[in-house]
Amino acid sequence: MSLDRRSGCPINLSLEVFGDRWSLIILRDMIFGGRRHFRELLNGSMEGIASNxxxxxLKRLMELGMLTKADDPSHKQKAIYSLTEMAITLVPILAHLGAWGRVWLPTSEELSIRAELLEKGGPPLWEKFMDELRHEHLGTPLDTASGPSVRATLQAAYQAVVASKALSASPAA
Amino acid sequence: MSLDRRSGCPINLSLEVFGDRWSLIILRDMIFGGRRHFRELLNGSMEGIASNxxxxxLKRLMELGMLTKADDPSHKQKAIYSLTEMAITLVPILAHLGAWGRVWLPTSEELSIRAELLEKGGPPLWEKFMDELRHEHLGTPLDTASGPSVRATLQAAYQAVVASKALSASPAA
DNA sequence: GCAACCGATTGCAAAATGCAATCAGATTAG
DNA sequence: CTAATCTGATTGCATTTTGCAATCGGTTGC
Structure with missing residues (x-):
């Protein structure tokens, strides 16, 4: 299951890699959601992907070199999926994609706050995030002692919006 | 035919817009290839899209607000398609996508030269290109008297690579 | 006239998708 | 020990999407 190679155009080939409904969603959940196991991806994605x-x-993304799979040492039959450098370098694309969607599409407020922060942070923040991902997935050292992780920061912002919406929905006693 | 709205995530919604094999190819041909008519898109795309x-x-992209259609005054039944601002702001995403594909996928040299130039030019070049697209498609004035168009520059680079490859393939007499 | 071209539409086979049920092995709770 | 649960998948099947070729009625150039 390699590329069809309809043409050698970079944009076309990129589309052959993740020009479908699910591949980028899976990568999004691994990158931003920190998911590493089959079940986490299966139950964790808001969009409800089917197991087949x-x-x-996952198989396809491995064959394309975007993911690797390894045994989880703590669990005999648990597999752990890791991003490759090829997948980690998608961060800027995902940031742009999120920024574009936030402007032009009916995104929900609590979910778009992360795209907004990622856009505001710009390339320096993306680099920091990619460095953290390399540490998590490739085992490279972190060269910057750098406070809270980007993922934690994004997640905290999301939680804050959810909490504030809950407050305004049910005014306190 | 609007969005499915599987979730309000910006990345998910963006994928619902062009997470298929053809929508972005069509936009690529309009943006970088300057194609405006049905037949140009039908015969011009290297990947060979089917007419249906x-x-x-095209219908879907119009419904989503990425394209508009108008009668071509010179030809009674000729339609001319235009990009909206929503589509024009995809330029940075396409630039990133091309840059990523150029690095990680087996792109052909003559087609990746454009992605390389677009990447090297960075946001200033993208802005200039978007300004030119606004002029072509939305009729806005060009605020910079700015030499050759970005599209012409990219096309010239492509032609140069094609020519040099032809030379090395058939050494001159 | 009449051939070529315009933006599509139709029919049909093949492939992809969505969904529910199920699997065998590993782990955990009682 | 045993039963329930959790692991990463696989299977079967109906629906939808895709790819491809043929075709359509109207327009244009000659």
Whole structure:
């Protein structure tokens, strides 16, 4: 299951890699959601992916060199999926994609706050995030002693919006 | 035919817009290839889109607000398609996508030269290009008297690579 | 006239998707 | 020990999407 190679155009080839409904969603959940196991991806994605499609896409993404799979030492039959450098360098694209979607599409407020922070942070923040991902997934050292992780920061912002919406929905006693 | 709205995540919604094999290819040909008519898109795309799918995607992209259609005054039944601002702001995403594909995928040299120039030019070049697209498609004035168009520059680079490859393939007499 | 071209539409086979049920092995709770 | 649960998948099947070729009625150039 390699590329069809309809043409050698970079944009076309990129689309052949993740020009479908699920591949980028899976990568999004691994990158921003920190998910590493099959079940986490299966139950964790808000969009509700089916298990057969998840299995197929994981296989495909491995064959394309975007993911690797290893045994989880703590669990005999648990597999742990890791991002490769190829996948980690998608961060700027995901940031742009999120920024574009936030402007032009009916995104929900609590979910778009992360895209907003990522956009505001710009390339320096993306680099920091990619460095953290390399540390998590490739075992490279972190060269900057750098406070809270980007993922934690994004997640905290999300939680804050959820909490404030809950407050305004049910005014306190 | 609007969005499915599987979730309000910006990345998910963006994928619902162009997470298929053809929508971005069509936009690529309009943006970088300058194509405005059905037949130009049908015969011009290297990847060989089928006419029914092209018709379907054009309709969908119009419904999503990425394209508009108008009668070509010079030809009674000729339609001319225009990019909206929503589509024009995809330029940075396409630039990133091309840059990523150029690095990680087996792109052809003559087609990746444009992605390389676009990447090297960075945000200033993208802005200039978007300004030119606004002029072409939305009729806004060009605020910079700015030499050759970005599209012409990219096309010239492509032609130069094609020519040099032809030379080395058939050494001159 | 009449051939070529315009933006599509139709029919049909093949592939992808969505969904629910199920699997065998590993782990955990009682 | 045993039963329930959790692991990463696989299977079967109906629906949807895609790819491809043929075709359409109207327009244009000659």
């Amino acid at each position: 499609i998840l299995a197929d896409r | 799918i092209l018709a379907d995607r």
